Each structure stands twice: as C-alpha cells, then as structure tokens.
Amino acid sequence: MSKLQPVRGTHDLLPDEYRRFAHVVGAARDVARLYGYREMATPIFEFTELFARGIGETTDVVSKEMYTFKDRGDESLTLRPEYTAGICRAFIFNGELTQQLPLKVFAAGPMFRYERPQKGRQRQFHQIDIEVLGAPEPGADIEVISVAADILDRLGILERCVLKINSLGDPECRAVYRKVLVDYYSRHLDKLSEDSRSRLQRNPLRILDSKDESDKAINVGAPSFADHLNQVSRDFFAAVQDGLTAAGIAFELDPTLVRGLDYYTHTAFEFVTTHIGAQGTVLGGGRYDGLIAELGGPPTAGIGWAGGIERLMMLCNEPAAEPRPVVIAPLGAAAEAKALGIARALRRQGIAVEQDYRGNMKRRLQRANKINARAAIIIGDDELAKGVAQLKDFDSGEQREVALDALASALKG
RNA sequence: GCGGCCGUAGCUCAGUUGGUUAGAGCGCCAGAUUGUGAUUCUGGAUGUCGCCGGUUCAAUUCCGGUCGGCCGCCCCA
Numbered sequence: 001m002s003k004l005q006p007v008r009g010t011h012d013l014l015p016d017e018y019r020r021f022a023h024v025v026g027a028a029r030d031v032a033r034l035y036g037y038r039e040m041a042t043p044i045f046e047f048t049e050l051f052a053r054g055i056g057e058t059t060d061v062v063s064k065e066m067y068t069f070k071d072r073g074d075e076s077l078t079l080r081p082e083y084t085a086g087i088c089r090a091f092i093f094n095g096e097l098t099q100q101l102p103l104k105v106f107a108a109g110p111m112f113r114y115e116r117p118q119k120g121r122q123r124q125f126h127q128i129d130i131e132v133l134g135a136p137e138p139g140a141d142i143e144v145i146s147v148a149a150d151i152l153d154r155l156g157i158l159e160r161c162v163l164k165i166n167s168l169g170d171p172e173c174r175a176v177y178r179k180v181l182v183d184y185y186s187r188h189l190d191k192l193s194e195d196s197r198s199r200l201q202r203n204p205l206r207i208l209d210s211k212d213e214s215d216k217a218i219n220v221g222a223p224s225f226a227d228h229l230n231q232v233s234r235d236f237f238a239a240v241q242d243g244l245t246a247a248g249i250a251f252e253l254d255p256t257l258v259r260g261l262d263y264y265t266h267t268a269f270e271f272v273t274t275h276i277g278a279q280g281t282v283l284g285g286g287r288y289d290g291l292i293a294e295l296g297g298p299p300t301a302g303i304g305w306a307g308g309i310e311r312l313m314m315l316c317n318e319p320a321a322e323p324r325p326v327v328i329a330p331l332g333a334a335a336e337a338k339a340l341g342i343a344r345a346l347r348r349q350g351i352a353v354e355q356d357y358r359g360n361m362k363r364r365l366q367r368a369n370k371i372n373a374r375a376a377i378i379i380g381d382d383e384l385a386k387g388v389a390q391l392k393d394f395d396s397g398e399q400r401e402v403a404l405d406a407l408a409s410a411l412k413g
Numbered sequence: 414g415c416g417g418c419c420g421u422a423g424c425u426c427a428g429u430u431g432g433u434u435a436g437a438g439c440g441c442c443a444g445a446u447u448g449u450g451a452u453u454c455u456g457g458a459u460g461u462c463g464c465c466g467g468u469u470c471a472a473u474u475c476c477g478g479u480c481g482g483c484c485g486c487c488c489c490a
Contacts, residue, residue: 005463005481060488064414082490111490116414118483120490127490195487211486260489270490277483281490308490331448365450373450380448394450 009115009123021126023319024312025108027154028128032106035147037130039106042086048076054085054295056262058202065113079112082261083129083306084288085295091133092297101134101300108309120279120311128312130285131304133292138236140303141267141287142243148283148305149249152271155316161282163250165269166257167237168205169229171290174265177228178204188218209256225255233266240267263288267303276314283307325352326411327368331361331380339379342389342404349408353377369394377407 006012013021029039048068055062067079080086087105091097108128115121130147132140145163152158168174181204185192192200193212200207208219229237244251251269259268268286276282285305292300326346330339343353354371356364361378368376378390378399391410392399402410 008481065488113489115488117481118485121488125490129490206488278485279489284490306490311490327450329449361448362450367450369450376450378449382448390449392449397450399449 007123009117009121011122017313019322020313020316020319021309024155024309024316025128028108028151028307029106031151031154032130032147034150035104035143037104037106037147039108040087040090041107041109042083042090043080044110044112045077045079046086046089048078050085050089050295051078051081054088054263054291055082059260059262061113061260065115067112067114081111081113083107083109083111083127084131084261084263084291084302084304087129087131087304088133088292088295088297088302091300092292092295098134098298098300102140103131103133105131105133107131118279119277120308120314122310126309127306128309129304129306131302133302134300135303136289136301138239138243138267140301141240142247144285144303144305145244145269146247146249148271148285148307151307152283152312155312157273157282157312157315160275160315161271161273162252163244163269163271164254164257165240165244165251165267166254167225167229167233167240167266168258168264168268168286169225169233170265173228173230173233177223177225180223180228181205181207184222185218191218203258203260205258206260209258236266259284259286263291263294265289269305271307273315276311279308279311281308282311282315323352324372324374325354326375326377327364327371327373328353328355328377328379329361329364329368330355331378334381335379335384338384339377342377342379342407346408346411349412351408351411365392375411 032039048066051066052062057063061081066081069077071077087107091103097103106129108126110124110126112124114123117123128151130144132144145165149158149163152161169177182200185196185200185204185207189197189200191214192207193210193215196207196210196212196215205225207215208222210216210219241251241253257268257270264286266287266289268284270281270284272280273282274280283305284307285303287301287303289301291302292298328339328343330336339355343355346353354368354373356367359367365376374394376392376394378392383389383401388401388403389407390399391402391407
C-alpha cells in the first residue's frame with residue numbers, strides 16, 4: 001500500500017475529477033481564444049539557470065522550493081515552478097515570435113514546487129496561464145485582467161472572488177520606496193517578528209502584509225507606496241484603474257499586495273476567495289517589463305497571470321453532464337457480429353454507442369443503466385431476420401421496433 | 414521550514430476504559446425460471462484497523478518513529 005501511494009503532494013486525477021479539470025481548462029481556452037490568444041506549450045523542465053535568473057535567487061520559490069536535479073549529462077535542470085520564465089525563454093529563442101508584437105499566448109500544464117502540502121497546495125499542481133509580450137501599454141494590463149474575469153465568470157465563480165490590485169511602480173521608484181521602508185523597519189527592529197526580520201533584506205514589502213500582531217502595530221505608521229510612486233507609475237496605475245472601470249470589472253486597491261517573484265513591476269493583481277481555505281489566491285499575476293531583457297532578450301514589456309486549476313476546481317460547480325450514450329445489446333453470436341457494424345455506423349454519425357464484450361441481456365441492460373445510457377438497441381435472431389432492432393428508451397421504459405437503417409434518425413430525433 | 418489535528422471495508426463513519434469470529438449506511442457481487450435495466454425482496458463478500466518498532470500474557474486500542482492527509486503560519490496558483 002505505502003509503496004503504491006503517489007509521492008507526497010501529488011495525486012491521481014480519476015475520470016470524475018479529470019472531467020472537472022478539463023472543464024476548467026476548456027473554459028479558459030475558449031475565453032482566451034475569444035480575445036485572440038493562441039495556445040502554446042513549453043517543456044516541463046528547463047535549465048536551472050533560467051528560473052534562478054528569471055524569478056530571482058532570493059525568492060522562496062527559487063531558494064527552497066524547486067525540484068532541481070542533474071541529468072546524465074551533468075546538466076542542472078529544474079522542473080518548472082511557474083510558466084512565465086519558460087514562455088519568455090521560448091520568446092527569445094524563437095525569433096519568429098518576436099516578429100508580430102504583441103504576442104498573446106495561452107498555456108496550461110503542470111508546475112512543481114517543493115512545499116508542505118495542504119488543501120489547495122500540492123507539489124505537482126496545474127496552472128492555466130496567459131501572457132502578453134511586447135505591449136507596454138496599460139491596455140494590455142486591462143485586457144489580461146479582463147480575460148481572467150471572463151474565465152472566472154464562465155466558470156460561475158467570479159462573484160465568489162475579489163479582484164485586488166496594486167502598483168509596484170517601476171524599478172526606479174520601487175528602489176526608493178524599498179530603501180525608505182527598510183529604514184523605517186530598521187528603527188523598529190526590536191518589535192518586529194522573527195519572520196519579518198528575515199524578510200527585511202529579502203523582501204521588505206512583504207512585512208506590510210504580516211499577520212503578526214506586533215508587526216501590524218508597526219505597519220500602522222509605515223510609509224505607503226502610494227506616496228512614493230513616481231509620476232510615470234502613477235499615471236500608468238491610474239490608466240489601468242480607469243480601464244477596468246470602463247470595462248465594468250470591479251476591483252479593490254490593496255496596498256499590501258506584493259507578489260513574491262522578483263520580476264514584477266507596475267501592476268500586480270490577484271483574484272482571491274475565502275471559500276477554499278488558507279490558499280485563497282485563485283489567480284494572480286502582473287507586469288514584468290524587465291524580465292525578458294534580464295534573461296538576455298531584447299527589451300520587451302510583458303504582463304500575464306497564472307491561475308491554479310485545482311483551486312479553481314474546488315470553487316466551480318459541476319460541469320454540464322456529458323451526453324448520454326446509447327448501448328447496443330446483441331443476443332447471440334450472429335447479432336453480436338452484426339452489432340459491431342451497426343454501432344460503428346452510428347458513431348460515424350456522431351452518436352455515442354457502447355457495446356459490452358460479454359453478458360446476457362440482463363447484464364447488458366444493467367450495465368447500460370449504470371453508465372446512464374439513454375437507450376438500448378436490442379438485437380436478437382428474430383430482429384436480425386426482419387432487419388429491425390428493438391429500441392428501448394430508459395427514461396420512459398418504452399420499447400419499439402425500428403428498422404436498422406432508421407436507427408440513426410430515431411436516435412437523433 | 415515551524416506549530417497543531419488526524420489515519421478503521423471502495424466511500425462516509427461507529428467501535429474496542431488493551432481481551433474470543435471489528436460493525437452500520439451507501440456502493441459492490443449473487444439470486445427472485447426461458448431475450449429486458451433502474452425500483453422492491455432475499456442472500457453474500459468486504460479489512461494485514463496506514464506502515465515499522467516498543468511496552469504487555471495479550472495491542473486496532475497505550476508509547477515512539479515513519480509515511481500520508483488536513484488546519485494555521487510561511488509562501489503562492
């Protein structure tokens with residue numbers, strides 16, 4: 001038993017659950033397509049260097065959560081912990097992608113992070129992802145958030161989520177603010193929690209969001225980022241907010257919203273919910289104008305987000321039931337052989353038909369009922385001789401005789 | 414990485430103040446005569462009581478470890 005257990009933080013997606021998984025991805029894919037985003041995929045592992053440089057050496061994700069290993073050629077590889085770096089790498093590497101900007105892509109797939117699992121947090125988890133490269137305008141921020149809102153809406157969960165946005169400014173004013181903040185906290189070092197003291201150099205903006213009571217008290221007097229945004233950043237953030245309002249997308253300003261990946265600039269946003277436990281961020285992202293240059297590409301603006309498929313699954317209601325199949329139930333060797341051809345002809349017309357491999361009439365109808373079939377086509381020697389079948393409707397229980405060549409229209413009507 | 418709770422049939426759970434064959438509901442399987450489901454009735458099987466070790470005459474029950482899940486922190490999707 002213990003040997004057959006999946007690795008901690010991973011799990012099997014059984015058919016019922018996979019159906020909901022596919023429902024989430026399908027909805028996202030459909031909406032993304034409506035906005036002109038094209039789907040693509042990048043490898044599940046990359047050179048470790050890509051993530052170390054892209055995400056930031058000091059971030060939690062890079063410093064303690066990556067699945068990194070050496071392959072047989074002694075290369076250091078890492079299972080991707082997020083999608084953005086890989087897509088930016090592909091953008092830089094594949095010149096054709098740089099020819100028509102902005103590039104708008106949709107992607108989905110597994111991500112890997114060595115974290116302590118709990119509800120909504122696995123070591124292998126799955127994300128849907130949207131990126132726009134080569135668009136420095138606030139219109140891209142607005143659009144990308146709009147795609148997200150529409151996906152959540154299509155899944156029926158938008159009203160259970162709140163959109164929080166913040167501006168992290170450009171590198172210039174962020175550096176200034178960071179310094180001001182570090183100075184402020186340094187003056188209150190003795191009252192800071194242990195967590196926050198370690199955050200002070202690594203990611204001081206995080207302290208603003210601390211849940212520690214003592215930290216909260218200090219935060220009351222902390223300098224605010226809004227006061228330190230330069231004019232460019234201020235204008236940009238205002239344009240994003242105006243656009244969201246114009247698009248009819250509700251949002252809340254959250255000055256404590258700080259994303260943990262180094263590459264973010266300007267807009268940061270999250271759709272959060274209180275319905276699925278502590279891991280309430282269902283989708284989040286932001287702008288990363290410096291990332292592509294940092295990775296060695298041509299200076300190119302970027303913005304995007306990732307959504308946690310498992311978290312979205314927890315929140316959304318059951319997808320529409322699948323179409324009910326028809327079961328073909330032959331009796332005897334001759335009918336069984338004939339049924340194979342009949343079933344195939346019906347499937348070619350788009351009718352879902354299932355045929356058991358064994359069993360008498362009772363067993364076949366029992367199984368038909370179990371798989372929620374809508375009808376059964378019953379064929380024995382008598383029917384074979386007359387070129388007909390008994391068509392039994394499971395909901396009404398009624399059964400009637402139908403000519404074999406009229407089966408398709410009878411089942412469609 | 415830190416703190417806490419939990420682990421009994423496929424599922425949801427009860428139970429043993431340590432003591433013969435560990436239970437229920439749902440589900441599953443088989444029957445209620447010849448080629449007809451679901452409903453009803455009758456019968457049946459569920460299981461190393463997560464795993465390893467310790468204490469004990471005796472452990473599923475107590476203790477330790479381990480694996481896994483969950484809750485909070487951290488972090489994030």
